[in-house]
Amino acid sequence: MDTNYRSFFETLGLPRLQVHHPINHFDFTRPGRIILVVGPMGSGKTGFAAQIWRDSRIALQKDDSVDRWTCTNGADLRNVFFIRSRLDKRRFTEYPADALAYRGGYEIVGKAIANIDSSFELEAVIEDHPDVGTWVIDEASFYDERIAYVIRRLVVERGLVFVLPTLILNFRNALFNATTSLLLEVARDVFPLTAYCEHPACLTDSSYTYRYYLVDGEECPALYFDPLIIVGGDQKHADGRRPNYGTRCGDHHVLPGKDYTYLVLKPLGEQAAAGEPADLTRELKLLRDEASRSRLGLWLAEHNAGDDEQNRLSRNALRVPCLAERALVYLFAEQNLISELLLREIVLDLDLDVDFLTQRLADNRRPVRFT
Ligand SMILES: [Zn+2]
Structure with a gap:
């Protein structure tokens, strides 16, 4: 913000007037930046991107003399292009293909939008549009790790600007994935957005x-x-x-079973990895047949016995189907603790839900065929 403008408010002599951070229009005169726009669902990340588009419509109407501030290596930062995942296309079927949709509206962006699957496709789209200086990539965390370096190279070599509206935390309140941490390393600006808590009794x-x-x-x-x-x-x-x-x-935010995961489940996986799978199999069998008697069930009964909402919801977690399958996906796909051979043995032995396992293992990039 113009510091003169800010100090104008501060010198008005109104002692209790708190001057907040300004809400600026997008700066198309600073090349070579990676800008993360982070926040949960419903925080207005896409609305933020749509505002950049509207700002660019105004900036492009200026006369040719502003080129010297907005151009970098043949690209004009006022030319904005949107990238989204091909998977996302299905989400917005009620809008035209060239619409950037967000909660509360949409912008028609014409040819300035493309759907991609990988960082390789991103490189191809950017190469096809040498005049575009500002690239908005929706949910950049969902792509392969390579995308962070593709972006950084283009920032260094061509001075392009990348705006990345993305989730950075997963449901465990941890960094979403390896791509997220690389993006945080290469980024220069971060705009954090928040949303109202969706709990019916909360406005935080x-x-x-x-x-x-x-x-x-x-x-x-x-x-x-x-x-x-x-x-x-x-x-x-x-x-x-x-x-x-x-x-x-x-x-x-209720997230039961974290202590159990580290105190019980993971050690059972380690024991199985060392050739002693009997205890793990016993726990998985209980999770399948009688979850309240499993070590997870006993843990929740002991530590979440209270009548308040947090405890009641935590106990509800036992009612989710396929608990044994979920535990196996965690140990196999995420922790690499059990071999594919042992996974198959347990699935066969306990007659687990093969459809569920096939889908979840594929989602987590460790596909296994059981038939
Ligand atoms: Zn709340």
Whole structure:
């Protein structure tokens, strides 16, 4: 912000007037930047991107003399282009293909939008549009790690500007993935956005992603060891197998089973990795047949016995279907603790849900065929 403008308010002599950070229009005169726009679902990340588009419409109407501030190596930063994932195309079927849709509206951006699957396709699209200086990549964390270096190279070599509206935390409140941490390393500016907590009794600003299931209409939070990635979580699902997401503040973000995962489940996986799978198999069998008697069930009964909402919801986590399958996906795909051979033995031995496992293992890039 213009410091004169700011000090104007500060010198008005109104002692209790608090001057907040300004909400600026996009700066098309500073090349070579990577700008992260981070926040949970519903925080207005795409709305932020749409504002950059509207700002560019105004900036492009200026006369040719501004070129010297906005051009870099043949590209004009006022030319804005949007990149989104091919998977996302399905999300916006009610809008035209050239629309940038966000909650509350959309912008028609014509040819300035493309759908890609990988960092290689990103490079190809950028090469095809040498005059574009500002690239907005929706959910950059969802791509391969290579994308961070593709972006950094183009920033260094050509002075392009990248705006990356993305989730950076997963449902466990940890950095979303390896791509996220690389993007944080290469970025220069961060705009954090928040959303209202979706809990009906709360108006706090929040930034956590809450994953839960609906079982017989009841809210059941995902356990800590739930599969990290579950593809296709946009619509509301009431079948208990596919998750729902909400944005919650710290007080209303329920994530049961973290202690259990590290105190019990992972050590059982390590024991199995060392050739002693009997205890793990016993726990998985209980998770399948009688979860309340499993070590997870006993843990929750002991540590979440209270009548308040947090404890009641934590106990509900036991009602989510396929608990044994979820534990196996965690140990196999995420922790690399059990071999594919042992996985197959346990699945056969306990007659686990092969459809569920096939899908979740593919989501987490460790596909296994059971038939
Ligand atoms: Zn809240």
